[in-house]
Amino acid sequence: MMKRLVYLFLMVLMTACSSIDCPVNNTVATLYQIRNSDGTELKLTDTMTISTVRADENKVVLYNGRDSIILNKGIGISKFTLPISYSHPEDVLLFQFDNNDTDLHVTDTVWIKKNDYPHFESVDCNTAFFHTLTDVKYTCHHIDSLVINNPSVTYDYQTVHFYLYPKSGN
Incomplete structure (x- = not known):
């Protein structure tokens, strides 16, 4: 009888364990690469600050105690990673470029449209949202072009999603 209880306990214990491990890198973000007009990687010489427009208020939230930077x-960067919203059809970003040598202070607005879909691996893991980038629009003060390289945004942190081409001479 005791031997049966031990076997039963071991069976319950083994079935309760999950064989699916949650991913270690569970950040969903977009990777941008800065490029020259000839397609080679470029290190940015201007200082770049990127802010976001809060979707719940539909306005820019800067310098009022709520950090949106x-x-x-x-x-001196050639690649950078930016977070992406979980459940809004469009993200609005403000790219501010500053050059202290020439007193250049320019801001470009970028609109990124996307489809969001939940990603579920196991009951033991948090639900994540993956995205499919569908369109990008931007102003052209300092940015010459911004193109989607890979529209699928997942846990893959090495895939470049956007190529950013600054205007030449910047």
Whole structure:
């Protein structure tokens, strides 16, 4: 009888364990690469700060105690990662470029349209949202072009989603 209880306990214990491990890298974000007009990777010489427009208020939230800066004073970078919203059909970003040598202070607005869909791996893991990028629009003060390279945004942190081409001479 005791031997049966031990076997039963072991069976219950083994079936209660999950064989699915939650992913270690569970951040869903977009990767941007800065490029020259010839397609080679470019290090940014201007200081770049990127802010977001809060979708719940539909306005820019800067300098009022609520931090909306998602990349602060990036300089000498050729790649950067930005978060993406979980459940809004469009993200609005403000790319501010500053050059202290020439007193250049320019802001471009970027609109990214996307489809969001939940990603579920196991009851033991948090639900994540993956995205499919569908369109990008932007102003052209400092940005020459911004193109979608890979529209699928998942846990893959090495895939470049956007190529950013600054205007030449910047």
